[in-house]
Amino acid sequence: EPEVTQTPSHQVTQMGQEVILRCVPISNHLYFYWYRQILGQKVEFLVSFYNNEISEKSEIFDDQFSVERPDGSNFTLKIRSTKLEDSAMYFCACTGLALYNEQFFGPGTRLTVL
Amino acid sequence: DAKTTQPNSMESNEEEPVHLPCNHSTISGTDYIHWYRQLPSQGPEYVIHGLTSNVNNRMASLAIAEDRKSSTLILHRATLRDAAVYYCILRDPRMGAQKLVFGQGTRLTINP
Numbered sequence: 001e002p003e004v005t006q007t008p009s010h011q012v013t014q015m016g017q018e019v020i021l022r023c024v025p026i027s028n029h030l031y032f033y034w035y036r037q038i039l040g041q042k043v044e045f046l047v048s049f050y051n052n053e054i055s056e057k058s059e060i061f062d063d064q065f066s067v068e069r070p071d072g073s074n075f076t077l078k079i080r081s082t083k084l085e086d087s088a089m090y091f092c093a094c095t096g097l098a099l100y101n102e103q104f105f106g107p108g109t110r111l112t113v114l
Numbered sequence: 115d116a117k118t119t120q121p122n123s124m125e126s127n128e129e130e131p132v133h134l135p136c137n138h139s140t141i142s143g144t145d146y147i148h149w150y151r152q153l154p155s156q157g158p159e160y161v162i163h164g165l166t167s168n169v170n171n172r173m174a175s176l177a178i179a180e181d182r183k184s185s186t187l188i189l190h191r192a193t194l195r196d197a198a199v200y201y202c203i204l205r206d207p208r209m210g211a212q213k214l215v216f217g218q219g220t221r222l223t224i225n226p
Contacts, residue, residue, distance in 0.1 A: 033213060033214075035214075042216050042217065042218055042219070043152070043158060043214075043216040044216070045213040045214065045215065048212075048213055056213060058213075091157045091158070093158075093214075101207065101212070102148075102160045102163070103158075103160065103214060104160070105158050105159060106157055107156060107157055108156070108157050
């Protein structure tokens with residue numbers, strides 16, 4: 001069964017450093033998402049991406065965040081200057097064009113900012 | 115997004131059925147009822163969805179009230195692997211591939 005993969009599984013970084021979280025969505029899926037989950041809290045939407053542009057973003061997704069699909073298969077989330085409060089699990093998700101738009105999630109990247 | 119209400123936690127025993135309730139009194143006529151779950155240390159995964167009729171798949175059953183203001187996810191024979199947080203989410207397919215809005219969900223504990 002096709003699956004979403006994410007790398008790395010765990011990233012530790014110093015405050016102020018840039019990080020790039022990588023995702024390989026299911027091939028032939030067209031919509032891509034990033035969500036995050038701070039420890040003990042609910043899953044929060046960050047951004048959705050379709051046709052090589054952002055289709056929706058949340059208030060969390062400020063100028064420090066960016067997304068791109070550099071090569072047509074990978075989907076990346078970049079945080080330019082990490083803050084302590086960026087520590088969370090980051091989940092990539094994707095969906096095809098099914099009517100109900102079931103989303104498929106990756107296993108997540110745990111980001112720890114020190 | 116229309117709001118859903120779920121109990122914070124539930125507990126059941128292995129190999130017994132589990133009924134997870136969800137209230138969505140402000141559901142609109144075009145909202146589908148989706149259920150996702152999140153196993154420990156994993157990303158959310160799709161479980162089932164429905165509009166009006168009850169639905170069954172290999173993972174679970176979804177019973178939808180006649181007035182659609184509530185629904186129940188049924189795990190027919192719970193296993194330890196079903197211990198997870200279960201989320202009830204309303205989605206309108208006319209909105210396209212919209213984001214999922216997660217609430218706190220119901221944390222299901224399965225006792226051996």
